[in-house]
Amino acid sequence: MRSERRNEAARRTRRARCAALLIVAAVGAQACTPTRLADSAVDRQTMPSRELDFWQLLEQRPRVTNHDAFHALLLLADGKDDRVSYRTRLAEARARGWIDDDATEADLPANDAATVGLVSVAVCDVLDLEGGVTLRCFGPSRRYCTRELVAQGVLPQRTPEQELRGLEMIDLAGRIEDWRERHAPPAGREGDAR
Secondary structure (H helix, E strand, C coil): HHHHHHHHHHHHHHHHHHHHHHHHHHHHHHHHCCCCCCCCHHHCCCCCHHHHHHHHHHHCCCCEHHHHHHHHHHHHHHHCCCCCCCHHHHHHHHHCCCCCCCCCCCCCCEEEEHHHHHHHHHHHHHCCCCCCHHHHHHCCHHHHHHHHHHHHCCCEEEEECCEEEHHHHHHHHHHHHHHHCCCCCCCCCCCCCC
């Protein structure tokens, strides 16, 4: 009788452990899935020429979409973004080396939340940061570009997998402009600021 109770208790303990492991695995798998938003701030912009609308809409967003991120990055890089669709912005990001040459809309859906790492690669290019030994030897990667931006003070301490919120993208845009001002060549002198 005693051994039956012990066996039953051991079975219940094993079942509880298995259930706990399944719950942890399910939660862990869900945490790796990017957040999908209903739309992008750039889609809600009233007129393409009114970039202030875009930045104001972005401020209210819980997450920045890939579409919003590429639009914002092109604005920061060129001062304007004449592209009218996500497909053309994705192609431009590919041409600039911000994403892999074979990246498609299926790999980076327009309304998936943008990650810090995705944005970091583009920002390193926009600011012409060469980085440390690893970044120079192996080229831009989400991990090392994020680390370089943290080291330069352009990003607060973040990891490449974290999703970017609207206010964080606006803060990043301000930090990029501040970095540019601090590293601009002296007036009347051309060339690299470094």
